[in-house]
Amino acid sequence: MYPRKERRNILVPPNFSLKKARLAQKRIAEMVIEKDEIEFPIRYAVGVDVAFLEDLSIGAAAVVRYPDLSVVEKETVAVKTVFPYIPTLLAFREVLPAYMALRKIKTDYQLVFVDGNGRLHPYRAGFACHLGVIIKKPTIGIAKKLLVGRISEWKDIFAYIYLDDEIIGAALQTRKGCKPIFVSVGNMITLQTAIKLTLAFTKKGLKLPEPIRQAHLAANEYKRKLAS
């Protein structure tokens, strides 16, 4: 039926159609704008992340100010999990909680960092593209593991990721002694700009860009609050 792991805490909805999901991803991939349509100068960037607790999906969003990288706002939400984790279909599981957390943000942000891939996806329609097309805002995908593609030659801390002779993302060793992170275009941005901004939003000595790191912390904070 669907890929990997038969032990899931949730089943695909009875009305789910893989064919339709792929068509949706194809449309999303076509809607992605790979041009810099960002409002410069960037003053605020928000990071979104999703955590899980039993049958709940916890969406978190954290706004970071540039260039000092201090946290100015954090919002969280909890909704019932409606879709299992299936590689390449991550967005169908996480977009709703991420979108709802983002909707609570009052700060006027110019950029969104998403915990997952953008174009670094077999159909060029990862979570960051999916969310980016929905909210019509510049998004950057940040993943901690490689989903698809091949890492080319490393040039210092940098290496492009190729898939079908096409550059779909980049690996960045943001911290010495750590595995790299994988950056890719979500929407309304260029890979080059996405790389520069990722580095600009990553604190020295830390691996992840601050918006993502803070969203992750906020999600876990809210999670243990619910658990207690």
Add this chain to the structure above:
DNA sequence: GCGACAG
């Protein structure tokens, strides 16, 4: 057919 596979 087999293995790989974001969070």
Add this chain to the structure above:
DNA sequence: ATCTTGTCGC
């Protein structure tokens, strides 16, 4: 992602 304490290294 989640289950979990201390511990090795820069």
